[in-house]
Amino acid sequence: MSFAAASTPSVSPTSRLALRGDLLDFVAQAEWGELETSALRFQPDHWLLIENGRVQGTQAQAPDAAEGWDLQDFSGRLILPGFIDSHVHCPQLDVIASYGAELLDWLNTYTFPAECRYADPAVAQQGAQRFLDALLAHGTTAAVVFPTVHKVSVEALFAAAEQRGMRLITGKVLMDRNAPPALLDDVQSAERDCLDLISRWHGRGRLAYAVTPRFAPTSTPAQLAMAGALCRADASLFMQTHVAENRDEVRWVAELFPTARSYLDVYERAGLLHPRALLAHGIWLDEADRRALARSGAQLVFCPSSNLFLGSGLFDWPAAHQAGVNISLASDVGGGSSLSMQRNLLDAYKVQALAGRRMTAWSGLYAATRGAAEALGLAQEMGHFGVGTLADVCVWDWAQGPVARARDEVVRGLHERVFAWMCLSDERNLLRSYVSGKIRYSRDEGMKG
Ligand SMILES: [Zn+2]
Structure with missing residues (x-):
C-alpha cells in the first residue's frame, strides 16, 4: 500500500467581522420602572467582534486588520441585537391597515379571505419571502409566526427562513x-400534517415547530386534545395561540366551553400550557x-399596536410581571x-400610560x-451580545x-x-441587519441574498 502526500483536511477560512x-x-x-439599572450593558464607541457568525467579544480598541478582521465603522450609530417578534401573521401583510372592525368581524371580513389564498403554493412561497424580507428591513431577525392552515404555507416559511439563516x-x-x-x-388530517412537518423541519438549523391552534373558538375539544398530546x-415543541384578546371573544369561549373555569383554562385542560408555550394578548385574564x-x-x-388598532383593551403588564409570567413583545401584524x-x-408605552x-x-x-x-429558552443563541451567541445584529441611526x-x-x-429614540424612530432609521454575521438587509443596497 502506498500513500500519497498527506492530505490536510479542508478547513474553511475563519471569517472575522x-x-x-x-x-x-x-x-x-431591568426592574419595572427602574431608570438606572445594572441590567443594561451600554458600551459607547466599541467594537463588536464576530467570528464565523458568532459574537466573540467587545472591545474599545479596533482589532488588527492584518489578522483578517473586516472592519465596518458605524461610529455615532446605535448597535442593538436584532429584534425578536414573538407573534406575527405572515399572510396578514395583505390586510394590514384594514378599516373598521373588532377581532371577530376582522377575522371574517379581512383575515380569512386573505388566508384562503395561501392554499396556492406559489402565493405561499412569494408571501413567505416578501414577509421575511420585510421583517429584516424592520430590524427583526427572528420571529414566531402564524402561517395558515395549509401545509404549503408552513413549508414556504421554513424554506425561506432557512435561506436567510433566520431563527x-x-x-x-x-x-x-x-x-x-x-x-x-x-383532527386526523391535521395530526398527520403536523407529524410530517415536525419530522422534516423541527430542529433543522434554526427552525423549530410550534403546535398552532389558532384560538379556542376555531378548534373542537378533540382537536385541542390532539394538540396537547403532540406537546x-x-x-x-413550541405551542402558539391567542388568549383573552377581546371581550366578545371571551364570552364566545365561555359558551363553547361551559365547563371551563376561564378562557385560559380551556388550554390548560388540553395540556397546552408549558414552558415553550406562547399566548398572544392575555388582556382579559384574572389572577388565577x-x-x-x-x-x-x-x-x-x-401586542400593543394590535390591541389599540382593534380596540381590544389595555394589557396589564405589571400584574403579569408581578405574578411571575414571562412577557415578550410582538407586532401581531395584520391586527x-x-x-x-x-x-x-x-x-x-401608550397602552401602559392609558392605565396610569x-x-x-x-x-x-x-x-x-x-x-x-x-x-x-434560546438565550444561548440570540437576543444579546454574549460571547458565543449568533450575531443577529442591527445598526440604527440615533436620529x-x-x-x-x-x-x-x-x-x-x-x-x-x-427613550426618545424608541418613540421617534422606525424602520427608516435602520442601516443594516445581520443574521449570524451575514448582511441580510442594507439600506443602501436593499436585500442581500
Ligand atoms: Zn395574532
Whole structure:
C-alpha cells in the first residue's frame, strides 16, 4: 500500500467581522420602572467582534486588520441585537391597515379571505419571502409566526427562513370549526400534517415547530386534545395561540366551553400550557389565570399596536410581571399596524400610560430582545451580545429627520436618549441587519441574498 502526500483536511477560512458603534444590550431583566439599572450593558464607541457568525467579544480598541478582521465603522450609530417578534401573521401583510372592525368581524371580513389564498403554493412561497424580507428591513431577525392552515404555507416559511439563516418558529394553523370551509382541517388530517412537518423541519438549523391552534373558538375539544398530546409527546415543541384578546371573544369561549373555569383554562385542560408555550394578548385574564401561566412557565405576548388598532383593551403588564409570567413583545401584524418594533414599543408605552403606568425603554427593549430569547429558552443563541451567541445584529441611526435630530442633541442621560429614540424612530432609521454575521438587509443596497 502506498500513500500519497498527506492530505490536510479542508478547513474553511475563519471569517472575522468587527462592527464599531454604540453597543447596547441587556445582561438581565431591568426592574419595572427602574431608570438606572445594572441590567443594561451600554458600551459607547466599541467594537463588536464576530467570528464565523458568532459574537466573540467587545472591545474599545479596533482589532488588527492584518489578522483578517473586516472592519465596518458605524461610529455615532446605535448597535442593538436584532429584534425578536414573538407573534406575527405572515399572510396578514395583505390586510394590514384594514378599516373598521373588532377581532371577530376582522377575522371574517379581512383575515380569512386573505388566508384562503395561501392554499396556492406559489402565493405561499412569494408571501413567505416578501414577509421575511420585510421583517429584516424592520430590524427583526427572528420571529414566531402564524402561517395558515395549509401545509404549503408552513413549508414556504421554513424554506425561506432557512435561506436567510433566520431563527423561525412556526407551525400549521389548526382550525376544524367556525371558519370558512376552505380553511378547515380535521383532527386526523391535521395530526398527520403536523407529524410530517415536525419530522422534516423541527430542529433543522434554526427552525423549530410550534403546535398552532389558532384560538379556542376555531378548534373542537378533540382537536385541542390532539394538540396537547403532540406537546406531551415531544417537550422540545413550541405551542402558539391567542388568549383573552377581546371581550366578545371571551364570552364566545365561555359558551363553547361551559365547563371551563376561564378562557385560559380551556388550554390548560388540553395540556397546552408549558414552558415553550406562547399566548398572544392575555388582556382579559384574572389572577388565577396569571398564576396558572406562571406555574406552567408559558409566556404572554403583548401586542400593543394590535390591541389599540382593534380596540381590544389595555394589557396589564405589571400584574403579569408581578405574578411571575414571562412577557415578550410582538407586532401581531395584520391586527397590528406596523412591523416596526419601535412603533410597537411606543404603543406599548401608550397602552401602559392609558392605565396610569409607565414603561421604561429598558423594560420595552428587553422584552423585544433578550427577554423574548430567555422566554423561548434560546438565550444561548440570540437576543444579546454574549460571547458565543449568533450575531443577529442591527445598526440604527440615533436620529432621522429634523425633529428627531434636534431632540437627540438636547437629551440628558442615557435613558432619555434611548427613550426618545424608541418613540421617534422606525424602520427608516435602520442601516443594516445581520443574521449570524451575514448582511441580510442594507439600506443602501436593499436585500442581500
Ligand atoms: Zn395574532
